[in-house]
Amino acid sequence: MPRAPELNDIVAKYPPGKPRALLHLLQDIQTAQGYLSREAIGAAAQHLGVTETRAFQIATFYKAFHLTPRGRQTLRICTGTSCHIRGAMVLADEVRKTLGAGPGATTADGAFSIELVNCVGACALAPVLLVDGEMLGNVHPGTVARRLKRAGEAP
Amino acid sequence: MKLTSVDMLAQRRETLVQRTAALAREVRVCAGTACVAAGAGKLSDAIQREAAAQGLVLAVDGDAADVEATVRLVNTGCQGLCQAGPLVRVLPQDAFYCGVRPKQAARLVSEALQNNAVIADWCAVSPQGQRYATRAEVPFYRHQQPIALEGCGAVAPESLDDYIAHGGFAALVRALEMSPEDIVQTVEDAGLRGRGGGGFSTGRKWRIAASASASERYVICNGDEGDPGAFMDCAIMEGDPFRIIEGMTIAARAIGAQQGFIYVRHEYPKAVARLDKAIVACREAGLLGAGILGAGFDFDVEIARGGGAFVCGESTALMRSIEGLVGEPRANYVRSVQEGLYGQPTVLNNVETFACVPAIIARGAAWFAATGTPGSPGTKAFCLVGKVAHTGLIEVPMGTTLRQVIFDIGGGVLDGRPFKAVQTGGPSGGCLGEAQLDLPVDFDALTAAGSMMGSGGMIVMDDRTCMVDVAHYYLSFLQSESCGRCVPCREGVAQFCHLLDTMRRGTAKPGDLDRAIRLAQDIAQASLCGLGKSAPNPFLSAVTHFRAEFEAHINDRTCSAGVCRDLTVFAIDAQNCTGCGLCAPACPADAIAGAPKQVHVIDAQKCTGCGACRTVCRDDAVRALPRNLPCN
Ligand SMILES: Cc1cc2nc3c(=O)[nH]c(=O)nc-3n(C[C@H](O)[C@H](O)[C@H](O)COP(=O)(O)O)c2cc1C
Ligand code: FES
Numbered sequence: 031m032p033r034a035p036e037l038n039d040i041v042a043k044y045p046p047g048k049p050r051a052l053l054h055l056l057q058d059i060q061t062a063q064g065y066l067s068r069e070a071i072g073a074a075a076q077h078l079g080v081t082e083t084r085a086f087q088i089a090t091f092y093k094a095f096h097l098t099p100r101g102r103q104t105l106r107i108c109t110g111t112s113c114h115i116r117g118a119m120v121l122a123d124e125v126r127k128t129l130g131a132g133p134g135a136t137t138a139d140g141a142f143s144i145e146l147v148n149c150v151g152a153c154a155l156a157p158v159l160l161v162d163g164e165m166l167g168n169v170h171p172g173t174v175a176r177r178l179k180r181a182g183e184a185p
Numbered sequence: 186m187k188l189t190s191v192d193m194l195a196q197r198r199e200t201l202v203q204r205t206a207a208l209a210r211e212v213r214v215c216a217g218t219a220c221v222a223a224g225a226g227k228l229s230d231a232i233q234r235e236a237a238a239q240g241l242v243l244a245v246d247g248d249a250a251d252v253e254a255t256v257r258l259v260n261t262g263c264q265g266l267c268q269a270g271p272l273v274r275v276l277p278q279d280a281f282y283c284g285v286r287p288k289q290a291a292r293l294v295s296e297a298l299q300n301n302a303v304i305a306d307w308c309a310v311s312p313q314g315q316r317y318a319t320r321a322e323v324p325f326y327r328h329q330q331p332i333a334l335e336g337c338g339a340v341a342p343e344s345l346d347d348y349i350a351h352g353g354f355a356a357l358v359r360a361l362e363m364s365p366e367d368i369v370q371t372v373e374d375a376g377l378r379g380r381g382g383g384g385f386s387t388g389r390k391w392r393i394a395a396s397a398s399a400s401e402r403y404v405i406c407n408g409d410e411g412d413p414g415a416f417m418d419c420a421i422m423e424g425d426p427f428r429i430i431e432g433m434t435i436a437a438r439a440i441g442a443q444q445g446f447i448y449v450r451h452e453y454p455k456a457v458a459r460l461d462k463a464i465v466a467c468r469e470a471g472l473l474g475a476g477i478l479g480a481g482f483d484f485d486v487e488i489a490r491g492g493g494a495f496v497c498g499e500s501t502a503l504m505r506s507i508e509g510l511v512g513e514p515r516a517n518y519v520r521s522v523q524e525g526l527y528g529q530p531t532v533l534n535n536v537e538t539f540a541c542v543p544a545i546i547a548r549g550a551a552w553f554a555a556t557g558t559p560g561s562p563g564t565k566a567f568c569l570v571g572k573v574a575h576t577g578l579i580e581v582p583m584g585t586t587l588r589q590v591i592f593d594i595g596g597g598v599l600d601g602r603p604f605k606a607v608q609t610g611g612p613s614g615g616c617l618g619e620a621q622l623d624l625p626v627d628f629d630a631l632t633a634a635g636s637m638m639g640s641g642g643m644i645v646m647d648d649r650t651c652m653v654d655v656a657h658y659y660l661s662f663l664q665s666e667s668c669g670r671c672v673p674c675r676e677g678v679a680q681f682c683h684l685l686d687t688m689r690r691g692t693a694k695p696g697d698l699d700r701a702i703r704l705a706q707d708i709a710q711a712s713l714c715g716l717g718k719s720a721p722n723p724f725l726s727a728v729t730h731f732r733a734e735f736e737a738h739i740n741d742r743t744c745s746a747g748v749c750r751d752l753t754v755f756a757i758d759a760q761n762c763t764g765c766g767l768c769a770p771a772c773p774a775d776a777i778a779g780a781p782k783q784v785h786v787i788d789a790q791k792c793t794g795c796g797a798c799r800t801v802c803r804d805d806a807v808r809a810l811p812r813n814l815p816c817n
Contacts, residue, residue: 050509057490091511091668092492094451111414111608111644112570114658120795124773147452151218151416153570154267154577158222165222171797172771 036062037070047079052088056095065096101136101143105129105178106160110149113157117171121157122146124171128178187471189479191358194349201350208244210256210298211276215338217263217420217578220270224287228271229260231290239294247344256298259347262424264338266325268576269309274320281320282307325575328594330556332564333380333540334417334580337424342459345466348427354472356543360435361480363546368439369395372542374550376562381407381498381535382613382639384561384628387542390532393522395440397530402442404433404484405507405526405533408449408456409491411498412611413662415642417566418536420578422449422456425540426463430473430486432539435546436532437484445486446526448503451493460488495612495666499714500525500533502668513670514714535640537566557583561627561638571608571644572599581626588622591645602647606730610639612659613719615726616652635726637719649799651748652731653738657685659723667716674717677708685724688735690751691742691813698735702728747809750794754812757798759784761806768798768807 040058044051055078059070066089075085089095107125109118126132129142136143142161152158155167159177166177188194214220214229236243236256244254264272269283273293280303285293289307296302308316309323317323331337341347348354360368373388394402406429410418422429433445449457464486467473475483489507496502497512504526506512525531541563545553554562561583567590570576574596581590587607591597598604606616615636617624624630628638646655660682669675684701687693705721712718728735737743744752757768757777764782776792779785787798787807799807 053492053506053509054490057492087511088492088509092451092494094491094493109413111412111611111642111658112576114414115571115644115646115650115655117796117800120773120797123795127773148411148413149416149568150452151263151419152222152267153414153416153568154219154270155222156570156576165218167219167222170771170801171773171795174773 037073041073041077044077046077049078049080049084052078052080052085053092056085056089060095064100065098096143098136101140103142103162104160105142105144106147106150107133107144108148108150108152108156108158108160109146110153110156112149112153116156118157120171121159121169121174124174125159125178128175187469189471189476191361191478191480194354194358194478197346198349198352198355201346205257205350208255208257210301211259212256212293212298213259213261213264213274213276213339215262215264215270215272216260217267217270217338217424218416219267220264220272223270223284225260225271227287228273228285228290229258231287232258232294235290235294236298239291239299241294241299246341247347259341261339262337262342263420263578265329265334265579266323266575266577268574275303278303279319279321280304281309281317281323283309325577325579325594325596328581328585328589329579330564330582331580332544332553332556333421333537333566334425334578335544336428337421337578340425340427342424342426343462345427345463345470345472348425352547353427353543354431356547357431357434357438357472358478359546360438361478361482365395365439365441368435368546371550372439372545375545375553376550377538377541377545377553378561378628379535380537380541380565380640382610382637384638387534387538390522390534391436391439393520394530394532397523399530401444401527401529402440403526403529403531404436404440404442404445405503405531406433406445406447406536406539407498407500407503407533408447408453408536409498409503410450410453410536410640411495412640412642413495414570414611414644415568415640417568417578417641419450419453419456421536421540421566422447422453423459426456426459427467428540428543429460429536430463430467432542433486434473434477434484435542436534436539438482440530440532442532443483443485445484446489446507447486448489448491448497448507451491457488457490464488494668495662496668496714496716499716502714503533504531513668514716516713537641558625558627560629565626565638565641567626567641567643569595569643569645572602572647572650573597573645574599583627584625586623586625587617590626590643591622595645598645598647602649604645605648605650606646606652606655606727608636608644608646608655608723609642610637610722611642612663613637613715613722614639614642615722616646616655616730617726618730621730635722635729637722649746649748649796651744651746652727652734653685653688653744654746654748656724656727657682657689660685660720663716663720671711671713671717673708673711674713674720677704677712678717678720680704681708681721681724688738689744689749691738691749693739695739697739698728741811742813743811744809747794747796747799752812753794753796753809754789754792755787755794755796755798756789756808756810757785757787758806758808761804763804763806765804767801767803771797771801773797
C-alpha cells in the first residue's frame with residue numbers, strides 16, 4: 031500500500047501552523063493507517079508547527095494511539111468490571127498461551143493485535159472477546175482456541 | 186427541509202404524528218450491543234424478508250412517510266433486558282418477546298404483525314409459571330421509570346422525524362419562549378443533580394456560567410464514560426442522540442453559549458457515527474446552526490473524539506483534550522464553570538444529565554421533583570451487571586432500595602447463589618454488603634455509606650467474587666490510568682496496588698493491611714484531582730465491610746471465594762458430580778480426568794486455579810480449596 035502520498039493528503043487537510051489540531055490530525059492518521067509511524071508523527075508536527083517532542087507526548091499519553099504496525103485483525107479482551115468478575119483475566123492468560131502474544135502485542139505472524147478494553151456494553155454475555163467487529167460472548171478458557179479459529183485466522 | 190419557525194416544527198410534528206397513527210402496528214427490534222451480538226441484525230433482516238414474502242409492507246426506521254405501509258419496523262437502541270436478547274416488542278399490544286431467532290420471523294410476521302395476536306407461548310414466564318402478556322407486567326420493567334432513557338429503545342435513533350414525532354424539540358420550543366433566567370430557575374427548582382457522579386446541582390452550575398462575564402461561553406457533554414464497567418451513556422448516545430442535542434441546546438440558550446462539544450469515548454465508534462448523523466440532520470433542519478427555528482439564537486455542536494484516557498473524563502482534563510493538549514487535570518482552585526474551555530465560562534454535564542433536561546423543561550420542575558427523594562429528585566439509570574440474573578440497562582426513581590433493584594428488577598443473584606456485595610460508583614465508588622441492601626439509591630445516602638452514586642455502574646457480586654481481587658482490580662485500573670502529574674497518585678497508587686497484589690498472591694506480611702489503609706488516607710488527601718482523591722474508595726469500603734476476608738488472605742493465605750489463583754486449587758465433590766463431562770473440555774490445563782457418567786477428578790498438581798471448571802459445572806460439584814493444604 032502506498033503510504034506516503036496518503037499521509038500527505040491527510041496532513042494537508044489541516045491548516046498549517048495550527049497546533050490545536052494536533053490530536054485530531056493524529057487521530058485521522060491513525061484511522062487511515064492503523065498506527066502512527068515515526069514518519070507520520072514527524073510530518074504532523076512539522077505541518078502544525080510544534081516540536082516532535084510535543085507530538086510524541088500526545089501520541090504516548092492517549093491510549094488510543096498505536097506506535098507499531100497493527101495485525102490484520104484486532105482481538106480485544108474486555109476487562110470491564112463485569113467481565114473481570116466473570117473471569118476475563120483467565121481468558122487473557124489463555125489468549126496469551128494460544129496465540130503466543132499477550133495484551134499490547136501483535137502475534138508473530140501478524141494475524142492479531144491484542145488489546146484490553148473496558149466495558150463494551152455486552153456485560154450480559156460476559157466474559158467477552160471482540161475480533162474486529164465480531165463479538166464472542168460467554169467465552170470459557172477452554173474454548174478460546176476454538177472460538178478464535180472460528181472467528182478468524184487463528185493458528 | 187429547513188424549519189424556520191416554531192410553527193413549521195409544529196406542523197411537521199402534526200403531519201408525522203398523523204402518518205404514524207395511520208400505521209396499525211409497530212414492531213421494535215432491539216439493536217443494542219448485546220442484542221446485536223445475540224443476532225438482532227439477522228432477526229431484523231429476516232422479519233423484513235418474511236414481510237415481503239407475505240406481502241406485508243413495512244415502513245422501516247425513519248421512513249414512516251411510506252403511506253402504503255401498515256406496520257412499522259424500528260431497529261431501536263438498547264431496550265434494557267440485555268440478558269435475554271434479541272428483544273422484540275410489538276405495539277400497541279405491548280407484547281414482549283425475548284431471545285427471538287431469525288427462524289421465528291415467519292410466525293412473528295403472520296401472527297403478531299398480520300393478525301394482531303399476542304404469541305402466548307413466546308411470552309416471558311414467571312418462576313411460578315405465570316405468562317406476562319405485556320411488557321409492562323414483566324418484573325424487570327414493572328419497577329422502572331424511564332426519563333433519561335425514555336426514548337432509548339423506543340425511537341429510531343437515526344431519524345430526526347421520528348424524534349419529532351415522539352415529541353422531540355417541544356422542550357426547545359418551550360425554552361425559546363422562556364427567558365434564559367427562567368430556564369436556569371426551572372432546572373434548579375427541579376433539583377436536577379449531575380448524573381456523571383458528583384451530583385452537583387445542574388441549575389446552580391448553569392447559573393454560575395450564565396452570570397460570569399465573558400464574550401463566549403461553551404456547553405460540553407461528557408460522553409467519556411470512564412467507569413470500566415458501565416455503558417448507560419453509550420446506550421443513550423447510540424439510542425437517542427437527538428435528546429442529547431436538544432438538552433445541550435437548551436443549556437446553550439440558558440447560559441448564552443454558541444458552541445457546544447460532545448466528548449465521546451474512543452471505543453464508541455457507533456455513538457460517534459449516530460451523533461454525527463444527528464448533528465447533520467439538525468443543521469439541515471435548522472435546529473442547529475445560525476438562527477435556530479428562526480428565533481435569532483445560534484448554537485452549533487461538534488464532536489470531539491476521546492483518546493482513550495480515563496482521566497479525560499475529569500472536567501479540566503477533558504477541556505484540555507478538546508483544546509488538543511495532553512489531558513492532564515489542573516488543580517481546581519479555579520472553577521472550570523467560570524474559566525473552562527479556552528479560558529471561557531463552560532458548562533460541562535454528563536450525557537444522562539442532558540438527557541433529563543428536555544423532560545424537565547417540557548413537563549416542568551414540579552413534575553420532575555415529584556419523583557425521587559427530596560435530596561435527589563428524579564430517576565437514575567444504572568447498568569445492572571455482574572453476577573445478577575437479569576443483566577441490563579435500567580432506570581429507577583431515586584429512593585428505590587438496592588434490594589429492590591437487585592432482587593425485584595434484577596431477579597436476584599445469578600444461578601441463585603448467595604449475595605455478597607454490590608459495587609456502585611466505579612473506580613471512585615465502593616462496595617456495599619448485605620447489611621446495606623436497604624439503602625436507597627440517593628446521592629447522599631450512598632456517599633454516607635462509603636460508596637457513591639457514580640455514573641451508574643452497579644455490579645452485583647456473589648460468594649465467588651473475591652473482595653481483595655476486586656479492590657486490586659480497581660487499583661490496577663487506576664494505576665494504569667493515572668496521568669502521572671502528581672506524585673501521591675502516580676507513586677502512591679502504584680505502591681498501593683502492589684500491596685494488594687501481594688495479598689492476592691499470598692506474599693503479604695502481617696501489618697500490610699494497616700499499611701495499605703494509611704497509604705489510602707494519604708493518597709486521598711494529597712492527590713491533585715478526583716482520580717487520586719477517590720482512588721482508595723473501593724479498597725476502603727471493601728475493608729470496612731469485608732475486613733475478615735483481607736485478613737484471611739494475609740494471615741492464612743486463603744481466598745474463600747476461590748478467585749486468587751495462587752491461593753486456590755479446585756477439587757471435585759464426588760457426592761455431587763454426575764459425570765456430565767462439561768468440565769474437562771473447559772479446563773485449559775488438561776487437569777481433569779473422568780469417563781462419561783463417572784465421577785471426574787482434578788489433578789491438583791496440574792490445576793492452575795483458574796476456576797473454569799467451577800463456572801461451567803451445573804451440579805455445584807466443584808470446590809475451591811486452599812492451595813497450601815493437601816487435598817483429596
Ligand atoms: C477521574 C475522573 C473521571 C471522570 N470521568 C467521568 C466520565 O467518564 N463521565 C462523566 O460524565 N463524568 C466523569 N467525571 C466527572 C466530571 O469531572 C464532571 O464532574 C461531570 O462530567 C459533570 O457532569 P454532571 O454535573 O452532569 O455530572 C470524572 C471525574 C473524575 C475525577
Ligand atoms: S464489562 Fe465486558 S462487556 Fe461490560
